[in-house]
Amino acid sequence: MNPREEKVKIITEEFIENDEDADMERPKKNSKVRRQPRKKQPPTTVPEEMVSEKSHLGNQQEPVQEEPKTCLLSMTARRGPRSLPPIPSTSRTGFAEFSMRGRMREKLQAARSKAESALLQEMPTPRPRRLRSPSKKELETEFGTEPGKEVESTQQEIDSQSHSRVKFRDSARKIKPKPQVPPGFPSAEEAYNFFTFNFDPEPEDSEKKTKASHREGTNPEEEEGEEEEPPAQGGGKETDEEELLNGDDAEDFLLGLDHVVDDFVAVRPADYESIHDRLQMEREMLFIPSRQTVPTYKKLPENVQPRFLEDEGLYTGVRPEVSRTNQNIMENRLLVQDPERRWFGDDGRILALPNPIKPFPSRPPVETQELSIKAELETMYKKAVKYVHSSQHMIRSGDPPGNFQLDIDISGLLFTHHPCFSREHVLAAKLAQLYDQYLARHQRNKAKFLTDKLQALRNAVQAGLDPEKPHQSPDTVQKTINDYKSEIRQTRKLRDAEQEKDRTLLKTIIKVWKEMKSLREFQRFTNTPLKLVLRKEKVDQKADEEAYEAEIQVEISELLEEHTEEYAQKMEEYRTSLQQWKAWRKAQRAKKKKRKQAVEEHPYDETEEPYPEEDLVKPIPPEPTDRAVIEQEVRERATQSRRRPGEPMLIPELSLAGSITPNNQCPRAEVLRREDVKKRSLYLKVLFNNKEVSRTVTRPLGADFRVHFGQIFNLQIVNWPESLALQVYETIGHSGPTLLAEVFLPIPETTVFTGRAPMEEMEFSSNQHVTLDHEGVGSGVPFSFEADGSNQLILMTSGKVSHSVAWAIGENGIPLIPPLSQQNIGFRSALKRADAISSIGTSGLTDMKKLAKWAAESKLDPNDPNNAPLMQLISVATSGESYVPDFFRLEQLQQEFNFVSDQELNRSKRFRLLLLRSQEVPEFRNYKQIPVYDREIMEKVFQDYEKRLRDRNVIETKEHIDTHRAIVAKYLQQVRESVINRFLIAKQYFLLADMIVEEEVPNISILGLSLFKLAEQKRPLRPRRKGRKKVTAQNLSDGDIKLLVNIVRAYDIPVRKPAVSKFQQPARSSRMFSEKHAASPSTHSPNHNADYPLGQVLVRPFVEVSFQRTVCHTTTAEGPNPSWNEELELPFRAPNGDYSTASLQSVKDVVFINIFDEVLHDVLEDDRERGSGIHTRIERHWLGCVKIPFSTIYFQARIDGTFKIDIPPVLLGYSKERNMILERGFDSVRNLSEGSYITLFITIEPQLVPGESVQEKMSNMLKKFESQEDEKLLQASEKFQAECAFKFPNRQCLTTVIDINGKTVFITRYLKPLNPPEELLSVYPNNLQATAELVARYVSLIPFLPDTVSFAGICDLWSTSDQFLDLLAGDEEEHAVLLCNYFLSLGKKAWLVMGNAIPEGPTAYVLTWEQGHYLIWNPCSGHFYGQFDTFCPLKNVGCLIGPDNIWFNIQRYDSPLRINFDVTKPKLWKSFFSRSLPYPGLSSVQPEELIYQRSDKAAAAELQDRLEKILKEKIMDWRPRHLTRWNRYCTSTLRHFLPLLEKSQGDDVEDDHRAELLKQLGDYRFSGFPLHMPYSEVKPLIDAVYSTGVHNIDVPNVEFALAVYIHPYPKNVLSVWIYVASLIRNR
């Protein structure tokens, strides 16, 4: 430090003196100003703060003084002089200032005087001042925000400040008297003296040193901390506050001095201290623990050998990994710090837990830094929570709050050894122990029991040998006897052992007693009242001797027997071995001979054939046993173990009757001992769950080393008892209690109650070592009874506590036990925690079998009461009542976690409903609002489902009337399921296109097109139709979708015939002319025309559309070619409200478009009323219908076209008005097709996205389903398809299809000539055309079932023809394939036509080449059309498929009217197999030949009857408000008529039929018609009948007639005819 600088200060102070006035204000002002940045400090701290701030100021203002603190020593050494100068200034401060400061100082003074003494004491440990945790410091910096803490911390700060200050003041004061106070300016010498004089006083030095040393002790962080808190320490350390107070003034003043300061400042080199010095200093102050390994003896108490618990077989656990050096350092440190060595274990190593991490946090988690501080400061409301023990085994809230009580009765304590035991006591204790043992043995009396048993066994053997009981087979007798004998042997041995033990025990007792007696004699006093009396019991010598002798004899004989047996056995063995030996010898000899010969013959062979010279030793015959030897043995043993005959039986009796020598007669050592005993007292602590809950009173130790407590502790428990322990404490005199031992008590069973619990004795022992200076033998110390000190004994303090623990019983007799469930858990966790399996409840039973085996082997006496529980356990286990699993159980706790049984779960209706819904079972899919409670769920919800389930298994005979169809239906169901499963798997693979709509990269043409579009007119003159917005089906609900049916017009509706009289025969000619297609209709029309009365309209047709049982109809138009042009709107409802694509695709509903004739009948009964009112009845007569499945509409989006009306072959009262057609000149076009037509436009509003069409899906599927086709072929087909699609994207092109197994098959494999049924061929043997028609009819009679319906949402599947015939269901492809195959077999040229038709959409037709023209066959209806038929439903042709090739239509047009079917022309048809890719000769997937069963006529007849009955019932059902009368006469007529219709295939029987009907039912107005359908199920038939509306007639006297005819074709193909008619009697 620069002395000159100090000088400057003094000078400035001088100035201050002169300028007092100015000075007065300044400190205040300054302090105020300076306080600003630290405004946070509350006013409470002001007085102290003033000072502290000043010191702070000083620091700031005198940066020169801010020294590097690296050199501690130098700094501390110079502190003394530095604190000097202020003193004058204090004396010189102005009064005002003084008054203010004076107050402060007074305070300080008070604190100082108080602290003065404390300081001196504190010196060695001045820590509290500095030991502030960093977190505290954190807080300090923010005190402004938290008042509570702030107060606290400021308080601390004040304390610490005052500490520091006081200290410095103190030190300053110490110095004060020494330097003389300069009155004025000091002279130069004085100044020099002042600064150079060594003022360092001794005490100061020491103080600094301690301070420094302490400083070293603190860690570097804290040192940093110190620098941060100058107000607390810095000021005190470096400057006196007095000086600081004026520091600023000085500075101000200096400024005015025009930098004179420079003159006073001298430059000095930096302080340096040699490293050597520093090291020395450090060495003095620092302790650096050595890294050397500490020798073991240092770590252990003197004269103790390290003990390695691990070597002793105790588990010690793995110590945590600590590096050797660290460990050494720690050990060294501990040795220096803590000489008690309590950190070291027995093995001389630092104590270490295997896992140093505590299982629970021992301090609250430290919140992380800034973020948390605010959170810390926030007050949080926490509800008061009852303290709960952390243990989990407490009684939970769920259980009824009980009052559980455990009674612990501690009756007393008995030492079996105590350090104060005299030698006599030791013996007495031993004697008592032996006597106890004796008593116990006596009570059990095992020897007697075994003797009796032996006797019984002997008797049994005797009885068994008795030849008078021959009822047992000798074998079993022998076996039992052998058993008995072996048992006798065992028992005898046991008995002997027992007897010997008894005897030795008795001997020992006597010996100990003798020792005791001798000891008493020797020491000439008695310490124990113990007295042994041996009572002799006289015995009858003679009888005894006899019994003894008899026993010996029996034993001898038995032994002899055994020995003879053994001998016999051995003899046997000997003989056999002898035999062997002899044989061997013989062989040997023979060999030798041979060898000799051999040697003679081949002398050189000898070496090569060394003989195995294994000589069998000649067996030694066993020696027979000698009776005398045995006898001797037996007698010897008897004398050893048994009482000699005639010897009195000795019964020891121990009594406490002896007298104890009084104290005054005892030697001094003994008196001392007794006094020591008296000084000792004991008490017990009761520990429950390791917590002391109570303790007994302190009782003195009795002279007999018994302590009686007799206290009962009632423990009211909350926590489940985990441990219960007693701690035995001993107090000697007035010294503190020492823990003797700890006794763990078992927690009682729940069945143990107070009053019933027996007293139990728990032994304890302590390992304390006690050596006493009196007669007491001590404990853990060797002592001896012998004079020479040999035969040393070491006894440990031990004893017994007699106690009883039981559950208390409440006032009303209720035991205060925790509930069983709880207690089970408690027990499990407490006792069986380690054994996972046992907690399931199988504990102890795991090795039952082994236990049983052991029990059997050891021949446990099942009657022994001691064994009773064991035997019972074994019997239970082996009998199988308690079942021991010999398997490993997965989910072993499943049973425990099942909260209800499975049956119960299944019984829950709600659960079942939820389950079914999530499985998407059709009946429950989208089921809404499942009720909450079971009781709210009606049983009938499940009825349908259950019925269906039943029906699936039981073939319903009602629906599928013949069994074959039922089987087929079942098969179909199975196929469907398997395909759906395959599909579901395939469905899992998503393509990007399935998920994301993405524009394709435009190519030039598209770009060009779009450019072209830009130039397009905004409003073209001929606007193009724009597609409607398509709606995805996702968020639709009922009523959103409507079916729009636009009925445009109809052609050629049949017209009414005038009611002809019964007698008028229709002209025969009409029949003649009405031949089929070929005939020209031109000739017959005039006849009919004549029939019409002039004024009457021919027909008044209207159209009724019914869909999903909603019916709409148009207005009535007039004439045979009506034009309605009406739009009908029908709502669409998806099944179960599920509007998903898959669901919509599987809608099976059909749109029925029925055409009716509205007939007005005059019902007026009286002609006179005609003028006043119109009395007519409107009747409607069904004319025909068009059926369009919804699925078609859904996939096609719209259906637009002219359809042929399905008109029944016979329509009574109507005829076709053919001349009209003629007049219009359609004749030439329509010559092949006659009938009525209707033009329709059907669509769905809004337009639905039809999912993926079959076609699209197919291409995806192709990639997903596997194939057995050649890879090249598949590639070629893909290429072919791609090319075709590129050229004509709208034309259907098929090369591969998927068969019913889901495999891809090349399409031509399906086509192969197949034989049609013989029956059909034989009908028209010569007419090929007729046969073809018949075959087509046969095919069309096979029911139609679209694939999309059967395989909802799945691709088109093609079944082979035999599969098709077996299934009796299929869609267009199957029909077409079969028909095509038949045609091929008939020798026709036939192709499959893939194209679009109305209303089916993409479909398959059959094309045949007849002489000169092509015919297009609709395989589903059996109709055929000429190529140029305008009404042909096939609208465009995509490709033709033959048996060996595929031709794609590359002509400009695709309408069959405009194309050329000549496939040989490559310019018109692109063929798949060509010269570049020749036809490889693919084998067909079709069978070689179809086998047809003749159909069962009887079954058909039966079905017919049943069908008729069903339909009649239905019609009656549909007419609930009217009487339905059946005209039986008419019915039978119709029934006769139907077979005719079948025979003629519905043509040209009308007039005949009508005539006949008229003849028979002349009085009736008759309207009716036959319906013809293929048969698949009953439901479509019913629907068809319903749709005709015959039942809707509500004329009061109407009668009905219904006839059914079923014509069976081969393969169970059935043609069904239903004739429905209504009759109204004419008046």
Added chain:
Amino acid sequence: MTTASPSVFLLMVNGQVESAQGLEEGISQITSKSQDVRQALVWNFPIDVTFKSTNPYGWPQIVLSVYGPDVFGNDVVRGYGAVHVPFSPGRHKRTIPMFVPESTSKLQKFTSWFMGRRPEYTDPKVVAQGEGREVTRVRSQGFVTLLFNVVTKDMRKLGYDTGPADTQGVSGPSLPQGFPQ
């Protein structure tokens, strides 16, 4: 990015929570970025829906699709996102990260950007399902914050406890009630 971007919200009723009442699907107004620093797009579009079910299977999710015009003025998708409607009654704030499907190739990305026809999900519902996502690639794009005010009724009656945990003042699950002192 232009400043305006409208949002389409679509509340999806998945599975078997039935009977929604109220607006189930709707298009919000077009909004522009706010003028302040946050530049947030605020819709403040209220939706009021009631659901009714006896089983929580198929708990409703809200599916958001945000559209906005790109540089050429074409409306393109700006993000898809879905979140379950919170279970417990009260006010909930949910910030949904939004994402858009990526184009399959660079060229397509360019063309789709140029043409304003960026890839979109066939059905916005897929963002509420996990099926088939593996074939798509997406890029995350912004967040949408939703505020839910959920009121439940009779949940407890049906055996579902969705209320906040502290309704009974029980701080821990194992706190016993009324055990003997």
